[in-house]
Amino acid sequence: SRAPFGSGRAFAPSPQLVNPERSSMRFEEMSAKLAEAEQSHVLAHWESLDEQQRNALERQIEDIDAVVGIQNLRPLFQEALETSEQQRKGEIEGPPADCIGYADGRNPEDELRWEGIGMDLIAQGKCAACVLAGGMGTRLGTPFPKGMLGSQEVQEKFLPSQKSLFQIYAERIIAMQRRAQKHAGLEEEPTIHFLVLTVEANYQTTFQFFQRNNYFGLRGDQVLFFRQASMPCFGQNGEMLLESEARIAVSPDGNAGVYSALRREGVLERLRESGVKWVQVFSVDNLLVRAADPVWYGYCEETGADVCVKTIPKRNWSEAVGVVTLRGGAPGVIEYSEIGDERAQETLEDGTLKYNAANICLQAYSLDFLSKPALEYKTIWHVARKDIPTIDGKKPGIKLEGFIFDVFEVAKNFRLLQVDRSAEFSAIKNASDSGKPDTPQTAVESLSRLHRGWLRKAGAKLPEDDENGNGPACEVSPLVSYRGESLEDVAGGVDSSGETIYIE
Helix, strand or coil, X not given: CCCCCCCCCCECCCCCCCCCCCCCCCHHHHHHHHHHCCCHHHHCCHHHCCHHHHHHHHHHHHXXXXXXXXXXXXXXXXXXXXXXXXXXXXXXXXXXXXXXXXXXXXXXXXXXXXXXXHHHHHHCCCEEEEEECCCECHHHCCCCEHHHCCCCCCCCCCCCCCCCHHHHXXXXXXXXXXXXXXXXXXXXXXXXXXXXXXXXXXXXXXXXXXXXCHHHHCCHHHEEEEECCEEECXXXXXXXXXXXXXXXXXXECCCCHHHHHHHHCCHHHHHHHCCXXXXXXXXXXXCCCCCCCHHHHHHHHHHCCCEEEEEEECCCCCCCCCEEEEEXXXXXXXXXXXXXXXXXXXXXCCCCECCCEEEEEEEEEEHHHHHCHHHHCCCCEEEEEEEEEECCEEEXXXXXXXXXXXXXXXXXXXXXXXXXXXXXXXXXCCCCCCCCCCCHHHHHHHHHHHHHHHHHHCCCCXXXXXXXCCCCEEEECCCCCCCCCCCHHHHCCCCCCCCEEEEC
């Protein structure tokens, strides 16, 4: 069962995408819309369906109509195909130096100032953090949502603490609330709203996981669950594919779906009523992400940014990663395949790469930007050619998805904040036994390396890492230290004789 809206435990939307106040389509109206859109085949099995199946299919058609309009499906499909075959126009340039800030250790005074501003904002209740948690753990070899990695349910060796990704992010938010309370001398902890964007397929599992674990120490009413929409999967000629006689094949609408979902499911209104000004958005699979980073909030506030993207320098010119650039003077992200080898190797006068701002899916927004420009922006649908499970078996098909970064081009004040890869980014994309990079194992190694460094700096006597930068597994709870601070009292008692070091 779903928690009701405004339950005080969690912010849970009405089922799927259907507006409960919207009356169900009459069959004739539904049939006429589909016929006009040349999608009548969706009702081919209508007569053989029972009442429950008919209601489910009707609701699915209503959902699609509410999101994009049944009549718009074929034009939208054709436009997406044409766009995918064309290179977007506009001269590509690196981002100008005056829009880049640095929180990578080179300017400690700037970081300290931004942190203070950010702490003030958190203390005033003006901050929120959003995790893009629609990803499933399929490539990791688990049927559970990625954010549950590390939990007992997933049963895969991960962190020494046996905490899940969701718990780590929640505890980092709690840590910032506590620090802001102390910073401002408040009687109670301020609230940082934690937004959890799911897809329909993992909404219930994610919601119940938080419930079972008492929201990992957060209040239930500050954790706002919401869902992105689904788009139909298409055949090669623009027809919607059927997954079964009573169900259209669908897939999530891409991470750009966060913008419309914030409005559609009432989250923007809730944030506005709570006085929130800044929202940080991050991907669920980055173990090192500084959820609710006060330095980031402070930089956004000081610069008055509409959008601020955290970036890291590329490892080398050939690293296959999208980079933040200007195209025709407007900010955006260019995929590596479009830049090409020759341009990727271009350098500035100081010898650094011209296209060096690697995109790592860390973006912050003003609530004003999310409430108007981001919603008015016409989604650019990108084509993904996949084998789609259908009523007739797997078929080559097309999924359409929007990218979160396309909307950057309408930001009036766009900023970058360059951070340290080793401190803030370690993605989890593949299974540990896959032989590929970016696994749970490599993420834990990155965290361990970072936390061993924290402890050494605080005075702990630890053996040096080996030639590959590896040593004992090491984890410092976010409730003890957020970014290496306040460890002097515990560093002297660290026992490094075992296989793991865990500070809680």
